[in-house]
Amino acid sequence: IxxxxxxxxxxxxxxxxxxxxxxxxxxxxxxxxxxxxxxxxxxxxxxxxxxxxxxxxxxxxxxxxxxxxxxxxxxxxxxxxxxxxxLEDCKIILITASDFDRVLKTHLSQGWEEKNNFLLHHLLGFQEFARNFNSGPGKTHASYMFAREKVRKGHMFLRQGDVADGALYVLCKGSVEFYRSGPSAYRSAGERLVVSLRHPVAAKQLPQDGFRVPGQRLSGGGGDRRECTMLPGGLFGSMHVSGIAGAAEPFTVVASQPCEVFACTGSNFPRLPYKILEAVRAYLAKVSALREGGFGAYLASIPAVGSAQVSSSRDLETPKYQWPPTAKEAPKRLRIVRSMPSLLEISLGQAAEGSLSPGKRSQQPIQGVSSLASGRSSSQAASA
Known part of the structure; x- marks a missing residue:
């Protein structure tokens, strides 16, 4: 069209x-x-x-x-x-089936395979959907509802205070930053859910850990403060994704460098299978509950780990032990996501082995870390 x-x-x-x-x-x-x-x-x-x-x-x-x-x-x-x-006068390009098969189909098939594999590893609920999907008349695979988009540095996905339509993004390349005006405390459960949705995130980390300290102002944005940075493999979306339609966006989301995303927006968003949205929302609720329990972390990242990848809410386990655990038992008790350690596991596990103590900070960036709340360093969280 x-x-x-x-x-x-x-x-x-x-x-x-x-x-x-x-x-x-x-x-x-x-x-x-x-x-x-x-x-x-x-x-x-x-x-x-x-x-x-x-x-x-x-x-x-x-x-x-x-x-x-x-x-x-x-x-x-x-x-x-x-x-x-x-629905109105239209101008279109007509491509016949024979021309489509000869010129476009192979190229699009390769792009679809790449997109499908990426979503299998990074989009909650997608694996379960793919296992149970039966193609047939009137049935469209969920991968067709995500379009690959390339954006320039400075592109604004969401603006704080706006009421946005349903939109879900999976970050493929580059990084995006989350800004907000006013105090950095998260004032409602809805806002906490949206923060939890953006993973992996790196907020309030020390420069030695490979991330920039928050506090940078958005150029031309007045009092907007950078809260966190998302890396490839993370997903984020409007408040509509969290099931809070009509609520104002709590963050301004900006591309900090040229990015590629798989975007489900516009007319595609209502067609997104409910199982995928249900898995995302269940995970958000689980993370929000764990954070309320005093974990002090926004969200552990979910890297691509093959069969161990989380695909539904059934793969999430709630710790059944009293908080806080001892440093010796922490690596066993903080198994939030099956086969995938969180930053708290890594930090407390290192503290138990004597490799991380107050005044001693890791000089190497930790792949797929979670953000620490209250501005505490990794060593302070471990000692706590």
Missing amino acids: LAGEVGIYKRPSSAEAQLQRQKSCAEAGRRPSLAHFRAHTEEKSETEVEPEDVTLGELLYTMGPGKPVGMTNLMKASPNWSSGQC
Whole structure:
């Protein structure tokens, strides 16, 4: 689509239509007549032709300039499961199926494989969705709902105070920084959830740990203070992702260098499988509860670790021990994410071995660390 807007419609199947008619009759307090039943349940012959004025069905979503219509069907070589209709005068580029197969399909297939593998390792719930997904008419894989986007340094994904639409981003390359105006204390549970969503993060870390100290002001942003920095593999999104639609964004999110992200925005966001959103939200709730319990960390990162990768809320374990544990027992008790140590595990484990003590700080950056709250250093957290 070069200009204009296209609506995507889907007609219900015969079974869905029959169920809807029965529901309508039930709501009206009457049973469907035998003639009505026969008229709508007789199977259509293979040669029957649909009338031209048949309804297009329910409007699912709309697509604007820059969006391809019909690409999913060409990629899967499957029949059209939906109809597209111009909602206004449109200007389009028409690509035939033969040209698509000859010029674009191989390139797009390679890009899809790369995107699918990355999301399998970094998007919560995606592995479980992929295992249970059965392709068929009307079914679209969740990976098609994420578009690869390249942005320049300084690009603003979200602005503090704005009420943003649903948007979920998985950071592929580069880094993004989170700024906020006012005090750095997080004043509501909703805000804590959004902070937890951005992982891996590096806030309030010492320069010796390989991260910059927060406090840098956003250029031209007045009193905006940098709270944390996200590295590749992290995911973030609007408040809508956390299930708090209509709430103002607590952070301004800016690309600190040229970035690549897989973005699920606009008309794609409502189509995102609920299982994926459910897994993300369950994880946020778990992290928020652990943080309320006194862990003093925003969030442990989730690196790509193959089969040990968290794919659903069932892979998260709540510690069943009294807090705080002794330094000797800490490596066993703080197993928050199966097969993946958190920063607290690493720090307390090193303290138990005598390799990390007050006044002694690690000079090497720790891959996939979590942020420490209250501005304490790693050694102070370990001694605490």
